[in-house]
Amino acid sequence: MTGRHTRRSGSFGRRVVSHVVVASRPAPSRHPLRREVFFVRAPKYVLNGLLGVSALVFGSAHFIHAPAENGPVLTAAVAFVTRSPVAVSSPARVAGEAVAAVTRSAVGAFAGVVRPLSRPEALEDAFKAYFAYKAAHPDDVRKPFLYFVDYGLASTEPRGYVFNMDSLKVVDGPFTVAHGRGSSTSQYGVPTRFSNASNSYATSLGLYVAQATYDFHGHTGGQGYSSIGLRLQGVSSGFNDNALNRKVVAHGAPYVTSTRAGRSQGCPAMEPARAARLLPKLADGGMVFLFAPDQDWLARDPWLAVAAQ
Secondary structure: OOOOOEEEEHHHOEEEEOOEEEEEEEOOOOOOEEEEEEEOOOOHHHHHHHHHHHHHHHHOHHHOOOOOOOOHHHHHHHHHHHOOOOOOOOHHHHHHHHHHHHHHHHHHHHOOOOOOOOOOOHHHHHHHHHHHHHHHOOOOOOOOEEEEEEOOOOOOOOOEEEEEOOOOEEEEEEEOOOEEHHHOOOOOOOOOOOOOOOOOOOOOOEEEEEEEEEEEEEEEOOEEEEEEEEEEEEOOOOOOOOHHHHOOEEEEOOOEOOOOEOEEOOOOOEOHHHHHHHHHHHOOOOEEEEEOOOHHHHHHOHHHHHHHO
């Protein structure tokens, strides 16, 4: 089916082609092959994704060597931003390639300074999920900060970082981070069980959007304490989207020191002084990614699956 679909572009009143696909059809024998252009409306999530990855491509351009000619990813990004029709074979594929491009750039920037990792792909998975979500929901990611934790490492090892994903710099880290007491049987060690269920007291893996800070009050060793808290909205459906109901938050805790972290009720808690510095940066639009070499989660997290398409 062919047709041209257009829409108005804001107050400028220009007519804009939603998307263009090139196809080939047989022609009469005097013309062995004729190329025709068919205009179709791309799904809304694809248009949102292209808009998001356009910003990602342009924002990360200074980290990537510029070719003599624009490739299909940058061509599509330019066309989308300038509202110019351009022939591309698959908007979803182009969006995926753009996410892959900025992911490679970010991994290259951090690979030499973020170590050790429990798995080499830990950073790549974090950045793929981050950029895929940002491309699909650019209005949600209002700050460039990403809090990353590698739960494939023991709680006696520094396993947390905060990155600036615009400048591709480490803001802080590595530092110790707590995991949920439902995720391990021993006080200190590597967590092996992860859950999204209420009353599991386990860590939930995946991607989160940071919400508002608040005054956090907790108990440890029979004593109460206060710290800054940061509410987290889990966006990895089926793996952490119960976080708000479970009251899983980022916060400071006295059982986390510079050399080891005790267990929480599922929260990625950090040292109190560090929490006071970092959590306001993340609040209201930063992101959190909790990684572990858990095969079920790696195979089914929706943002890792989207980025792989």
